[in-house]
Amino acid sequence: MAKPKVAFYWCASCGGCEEAIIDLNEKILEVADLINIVFWPCAMDFKYADVRKMADQEIDACFINGAIRTDEQLEMAKLLRKKSKMVISFGACSHLGGIPGLANFYDKHSIFDVSYKAACPSIENPENIVPETKVKVPEGELTLPAFHNTVKSLDQVVTVDYYIPGCSPAPYLTLEAIHKILANDLPAKGSVLAPDKSLCDVCSRNDTKPEKLMLDEINRISLVDADPEKCFLAQGIICMGPVTRAGCRKEGDGRCITVNMPCRGCYGAPNNVKDVGGKMVSALASILGVENEEDYDEEKITKLMDQIVDPAGTFYRFSLPVSMLHRTRSEKQI
Amino acid sequence: MKRFEPKIVCFLCKWCTYAGADLAGTSRLKYPANGIVIKTLCSSRIDSEHILHAFARGSDGIFIGGCHPGDCHYQTGNYKTKRRIVLLKRVLEQMGINPDRLRLEWISASEGNKFARQMTDFTEQIRALGPIPKYDRKEDISNG
Numbered sequence: 257m258a259k260p261k262v263a264f265y266w267c268a269s270c271g272g273c274e275e276a277i278i279d280l281n282e283k284i285l286e287v288a289d290l291i292n293i294v295f296w297p298c299a300m301d302f303k304y305a306d307v308r309k310m311a312d313q314e315i316d317a318c319f320i321n322g323a324i325r326t327d328e329q330l331e332m333a334k335l336l337r338k339k340s341k342m343v344i345s346f347g348a349c350s351h352l353g354g355i356p357g358l359a360n361f362y363d364k365h366s367i368f369d370v371s372y373k374a375a376c377p378s379i380e381n382p383e384n385i386v387p388e389t390k391v392k393v394p395e396g397e398l399t400l401p402a403f404h405n406t407v408k409s410l411d412q413v414v415t416v417d418y419y420i421p422g423c424s425p426a427p428y429l430t431l432e433a434i435h436k437i438l439a440n441d442l443p444a445k446g447s448v449l450a451p452d453k454s455l456c457d458v459c460s461r462n463d464t465k466p467e468k469l470m471l472d473e474i475n476r477i478s479l480v481d482a483d484p485e486k487c488f489l490a491q492g493i494i495c496m497g498p499v500t501r502a503g504c505r506k507e508g509d510g511r512c513i514t515v516n517m518p519c520r521g522c523y524g525a526p527n528n529v530k531d532v533g534g535k536m537v538s539a540l541a542s543i544l545g546v547e548n549e550e551d552y553d554e555e556k557i558t559k560l561m562d563q564i565v566d567p568a569g570t571f572y573r574f575s576l577p578v579s580m581l582h583r584t585r586s587e588k589q590i
Numbered sequence: 591m592k593r594f595e596p597k598i599v600c601f602l603c604k605w606c607t608y609a610g611a612d613l614a615g616t617s618r619l620k621y622p623a624n625g626i627v628i629k630t631l632c633s634s635r636i637d638s639e640h641i642l643h644a645f646a647r648g649s650d651g652i653f654i655g656g657c658h659p660g661d662c663h664y665q666t667g668n669y670k671t672k673r674r675i676v677l678l679k680r681v682l683e684q685m686g687i688n689p690d691r692l693r694l695e696w697i698s699a700s701e702g703n704k705f706a707r708q709m710t711d712f713t714e715q716i717r718a719l720g721p722i723p724k725y726d727r728k729e730d731i732s733n734g
């Protein structure tokens with residue numbers, strides 16, 4: 257049998273997902289023997305034209321990392337979808353919108369203001385020039401892909417067959433996925449190729465949670481010395497473990513937990529959670545200010561919640577574009 | 591111009607506010623018919639996910655009615671609701687949605703009048719705010 261044709265592509269991402277493939281180390285050679293890489297702009301010399309020339313569905317499996325933020329990424333996502341039998345959304349940005357998705361708290365114009373105009377202290381731009389899709393120069397016309405107002409996950413622009421989550425995906429998960437693809441042993445389309453459990457379910461600190469968790473103080477990880485064995489939530493430190501899918505390590509605690517950092521939610525939600533922000537609001541409200549709760553008036557509750565700095569940014573750190581609201585809206589001025 | 595008729599989802603606790611709404615009806619009290627009522631077992635049964643979902647699907651305002659403090663059928667559900675709504679309003683504000691679009695009130699089974707008053711007041715407040723700002727993914731792409 258001919259070796260399966262595989263493609264890798266990147267959209268709005270940091271390059272960490274490409275690194276995650278390199279992180280397969282010597283295993284990458286094993287994999288490279290089994291597949292035929294037909295497109296991987298980050299690592300090998302291919303041109304978009306090479307993809308355009310391919311027959312439809314010629315690529316067996318296409319791994320796309322990064323969020324969709326520009327016309328170029330949108331166009332490539334659509335082209336690769338057409339040329340591929342299977343599209344795998346690779347990494348948190350492609351799966352959830354990721355860190356670039358935090359741009360959805362703003363809009364294109366405010367982002368340009370901060371990046372190119374006076375709002376940016378390190379830039380001198382008296383003519384307030386911002387990127388345009390077309391610009392005339394003496395030598396002719398130059399073009400740039402359009403910058404979208406909203407960052408999207410890959411599945412918001414093309415159909416995705418499978419997801420490999422994580423910022424960045426754990427190499428063992430990538431390898432498992434490749435072997436499953438080679439063996440044609442895949443779950444239902446649309447599945448996330450990681451366990452459907454929460455990180456708390458696999459966390460060694462879970463047992464240190466008291467029967468009824470009651471807090472009246474929120475601590476920030478940067479301001480306290482966290483106990484290396486006790487559940488972060490029980491220490492009043494916000495940990496996204498309850499609403500985050502397990503799998504960032506093959507066995508045992510999450511990657512961040514092992515280095516005494518709370519989980520920030522990069523693996524996205526397990527199947528039963530529809531909106532991580534909503535679920536975290538509910539979870540925190542049920543453990544905060546429980547003791548003598550009948551004595552809490554509006555003011556006292558407000559003070560309590562004030563301790564949670566930037567709740568939306570904390571809860572949706574990796575997943576704002578796939579949250580139920582997708583982005584900030586703007587109310588009409590009255 | 592036609593008057594804007596807000597779409598309002600009302601999650602009402604079956605033990606108190608739902609009965610209060612019933613009383614408002616049987617007493618033939620007049621109030622705007624903009625609210626779509628969903629009966630819940632307790633105000634705390636309404637997860638923040640339900641509220642976000644309703645806003646995402648275009649409801650202009652969401653009204654939650656629960657038992658007065660001390661009266662919750664499950665003892666402390668309404669205390670939890672209160673904390674949840676305060677925190678959720680923060681999140682809504684960050685998402686550019688006016689937190690006044692979400693209102694929590696304690697209304698007992700005997701307070702039909704209060705229910706009618708609240709419905710009138712809330713409907714007018716949402717009418718003044720206008721439709722919930724929408725996000726259209728397709729339009730967003732074509733506009734670049």
Ligand code: SF4
Binds near residue numbers: 487488
């Ligand atoms: S909240 Fe965090 S530290 Fe606590 S059990 Fe869950 S994953 Fe572990």
Ligand code: SF4
Binds near residue numbers: 522
């Ligand atoms: S612990 Fe949480 S944030 Fe850290 S790698 Fe795992 S899923 Fe991602």
Ligand code: FES
Binds near residue numbers: 633
């Ligand atoms: S039973 Fe009515 S608020 Fe809990």
